[in-house]
Amino acid sequence: MKKEIELVAMDIDGTILGKNKTLSERTKTVFQKAAEKGIHLVVASGRAVQAVPEEIRRLQGVEYVISSNGSSIFRLSDGQRIYEKDLTSDQIDALLAFYDGYSCPIEVFIQGHPYTSEAYYHEPEKFGADSLAAEYVRTTRCPVADIRQFIQKHKKEIEGVNFIVYDPELKKEMRSHLESFGGLYVTSSVPRYIEISHGDVCKRNALIWLNGFLGIPREHTVAFGDGENDLEMIQYAGIGVAMGNGTDGLKAAADVIARPCDEDGVARLLEEMLEI
Known part of the structure; x- marks a missing residue:
């Protein structure tokens, strides 16, 4: 099944990283072997770029990271953010007003760095994280007291906001409200997350931009994923x-x-596909 492929885009968790991470x-x-053939390898993740494992960022051929569900593209050779679509100040104000009605932890991604509330950073297990997920939180997030x-201080530079909601009924309620706002991209890569970005954001839109930047047609692109936030890219x-x-929806x-x-x-x- 050899195909003419110039670019491979791939999600991380559940796609190239399994249970042992x-x-x-x-x-x-x-x-x-793919890199030696001149194929571009692109990570496309809901993670902030600084939360992408170093062993992946150092792989030969991995030149770009689509991060924060497509809010950013970082070029790894110099660390530059070459594509960006942040939430607006008005959107952040609306999200903070909404957040006042709930007590769940929150995360924000700024210039590739993830930040979270101290309570979640120190005890993620209280909010539904298993041991591996708890270790991931403690090794990738920067704790913030308030x-x-x-x-509010950084509302003009926020790539995305995550609400951590362990109760599935509460998550359903919150997500329904957020989707009614309009102008937001709302998705969920893991059961306890609601991930929110600007409405123009998704992995597909970032990949379209990167394909244009590199001069690679979509026909020569293959994309791998496992979750809801991969759907647009897969399509x-x-x-x-x-x-x-x-997920069943992604497979369909x-x-x-x-x-x-x-x-x-x-x-x-x-x-x-590549006969390697």
Whole structure:
């Protein structure tokens, strides 16, 4: 199944990182071989760029990171943010007014760095995080004493806002209200997150921009993902791939369904597509 491929865009969690949160040797080998063929490897994640594991950012061929669900594109060679679409000050004011009615933790991404309230940083387990997720929070987030005041101070430079909502009924209620605002992109990459960005944001729009920047047609692009926030990117790519562990909606929209992440689904399919 050899295809003419110039760019591979890939989500992280549940796509190239499985339950143990490390890249398999098979995946690293395939990425190296793809890079040697001159193929652009692009990370496309809901994570802030500074929360992307260093072993991924250092991979040969990984030149760009689409981060914060498409709010930003960072060029790794010099750390420059080459594409940006932040929330507006008015949107931040509306989100803070909405947040006053709830007591859940909150996160914000600013220039690639994630910040969160101290209570969540110190005890993420109280808010539904398992041991691996708790370690991720403590090793990637910067704790802030007064997160509301911090957001107000930086409201002209916020890529995205996350509400951490463990109760599924409360999450459903909050998400419904947020979606009624208009002008916002609201998604969820993991069950306890509501992720909010500017309405023009999604991984697809960032990938469209990057394809234009690099002069690569969509037909020569393959994209891999597993979750709701990958849907638009999967629909856009010349070859949209859902992981075997992906959501039903994503699988229905995909051109191809790969083996699950923990079975090296991305690596296996790229070996077939690129004959490597």
